[in-house]
Amino acid sequence: MPKDHGIGASPKRREDVRFLSGTGNYTDDIQVNGQAFVHFLRSDVAHANITSIDTSVASAMPGVLRIFTGADFEGVGGIPCGWQITDRHGEPMQEPAHPVLAQGKVRYVGDQIAAIVAETVEQARDAAEAIELDLEELPAIVDMKAALKEDAAKVHDDLTSNLCYDWGFVEENKPAVDAAFDAAAHVTTLELRNNRLVANPMEPRVAIGDFNRATGESTLYTTSQNPHVIRLLMGAFVLGIPEHKLRVVAPDVGGGFGTKIFHYAEEAFCTFAAKALNRAVKWTSTRAEAFISDAHGRDHVTKIELALDAENNFTAVRTDTYANMGAYLSTFAPSVPTWLHGTLMAGNYKTPLIYVNVKAVFTNTVPVDAYRGAGRPEATFQLERVIDKAARELGVDPIALRRQNFITEFPYETPVAVAYDTGDYHGTMDILEKMADLSGFEARRKESESRGKLRGLGVNCYIEACGIAPSNLVGQLGARAGLYESATVRVNATGGIVVMTGSHSHGQGHETSFPQVIAEMIGIDEDMVEIEHGDTSKAPMGMGTYGSRSIAVGGSAMVRATEKIIAKAKKIAAHLMEAADADIELSDGKFSVAGTDKSVAWGDVTLAAYVPHNYPLEDIEPGLEETAFYDPANFTYPSGAYACEVEVDPDTGKVTIENFNAADDFGNIINPMIVDGQVHGGIGQGIGQALLENAAYDENGQLLSASYMDYAMPRANDVPFYGVDHSSQTPCTHNPLGVKGCGEAGAIGSPPAVVNAVVDALRSGGHDIYHIDMPVSPSRVWQAMNG
């Protein structure tokens, strides 16, 4: 019988009521009194010197309040980068300035040149047309390897080259890794591209800056996954506004997937301009703008090699990756191909020697940063693809090869600096084999063949590192922030509770799942608990939601604060019942004295805390409100095994996903319904990457797929119903809930399953191929089959 209450139950989401009835409060729904509108004039060429900007005609257009250019931002800070990488020679990465508005040069199609503030957005757009702009075009740097040639033009003239960093990990291991390859019985090599993607949350970004002259306080309403991070970055590094004079509000946010983590120039502009004009200033991105101004994801070019001994044990992995940074360093960009990628290269396997080299490269393209999974999908894809290729080269079963090399003892220290606390990779694979009916695959293949179709099966595993992250560790690795999370638990006099969390929900359902935890701990109804998030004036400093960290880190902070509440409430209860603190027990919302029939209700204790007439005032303060900051001791390590079955039409190359099954180990689970939904969504995005999506640039740096007419988002017709199972549960050992996080798993685990399946299908048709780059479009499949 499934639980109907507390941890492990699936109550319906309370946030749904407002979203289903059109009463959500997204940033674009907010109208600030007297707001003006800004339109950004963006570069339509990839690389150019700005030789002149004449705004005089445009400034006189109807409704125009002021036109800002780079000159207005001299002396204002640039957009900061939040992570510094040290290269393999011990040198810091090259870090270019990132101005709010272009200073003398544009570096990608979409780079903001001028900002027109007007009474209406239409007037601002009309005026943009009247700005006289002279650009001296420069050669566009698009291809990463070409960008690193000696004579290549430079994206940033003040840097020594287009190389941001050359990172080796673990550098000291390289000679041993090379020796293992020399001694290998078999080496499998695979070159691949992890295609550039656009995150595409359905809500485009919006920013509204407001300024209160009487109080001197600035307010920014923004579509962010982490309002406190924006307050810190923008306040401290760009505009010089102290936290107590800057409020950042991220209300209902329509999806993030990473691209709403970062601090963007438009946020800083609106906040700056509101003060300059003493008017609220609003910017709403169009989708066309989103394609050329939201940070993109992925875009790695990789060569991976796997060494095996004569018994098919993995002896070493060596990778060489070029990672596109785009034109500037977005907030977390440098960390994605390094610490979020290199540390995952052990995967689920006991490979003893690993070396990862990453060259991060500046190009005249939109900045690239974290997108759902961030580095971990790139690691998983190359590792699981090269293992699949090795199995086919060696003529062994791909699942058996994986099982043979699984890590089976925990905790496990990998050779890439992380320690997995728990996992059960064989058990998870057992579940997958059963739920996906893998023993019935050959019969299904025959049935497909009888209809002239090729059927393929792709299976793979994944491991990820979530619950980001221990602050002291990430500090050593170059993070310029801590990565704890916070919660304030405020108990009201009549017993109701408001939790202010520093994490942020933009689809994950915190307002439903977080109360389940408190309801379980205290034994009260979930309806007595409300969650508030997204407003820096309410919640304590928190780091927000990304990297599947909300329940693992934010939930843990809430547990710690609630434990403090319970400890204090027990003292009050002990006083009320004239008993010893140590004898008080709490269950079902009732405090009782052990071994007696004496009890007081939760509400009696909370009332006493605020009406302390009979209260131990000499020992404790009145009131019942506690805050906790939780800094995790380690990452969490969700893992899983995925199976995809595809049918390929040999006449057209079209791939159809017939079955997709996912067995995940997320540790303990708070709300299974929400977890299933997270996995579904991740798989949908992973199938999108594998089959459909590609942010394609031409050699001039023009983004060819810059609208939903050209960028192939997955539609309902492109995907099947998914099978998901998370009954494999090895709880995390170092956080109080035993949870691991589930937000990114689907997007990490699914792309290799799809490509493995397509390769399997083609090989079953007699085509001697080992790899097709994503997206595995009909034309690429057809070409692979027809040479």
Added chain:
Amino acid sequence: MSQVTMTVNGKEMSGDAEGRTLLSQFLRETLGLTGTHVGCDTSQCGACVVHVDGVAVKACTMLAMEADGSDVATIEGQAAVDGTLNALQQAFQDHHGLQCGFCTPGMIMSAADLLKNNPQPTEAEVRHHLEGNICRCTGYHNIVKAILAASGQDVSSIAAE
């Protein structure tokens, strides 16, 4: 600027519109009905679907002036006055057919149009009908399931919610 008048969710409403004002913009900015969302500028995403004279329309493909005198239904008018969700909305909640909620108004209005014309659609018909509605959160699994459930079909054999 001209005055445009339409019946929205049973109430007559008026406002000024330029020739270029889109129905989506008019609903959101002039009438303050922000439940209709705008997720793209090429009429692909479907977040802005409303019903105009009983037909599902992407409100970004229609000028406000074209809807002058029309009967318009939006997401705000779907629940009962006391807030009780209609059967389709309730199915979306019951089957976790939404996450961030941004595409949801368009999904509901588009699905309502499907069920009006095809009360017992197959899975394939549902997926085909949603071609013009993009969701980035759910992978469509629970949206399709919710619509099938709202049509009265048994969805218990479809993999877990």
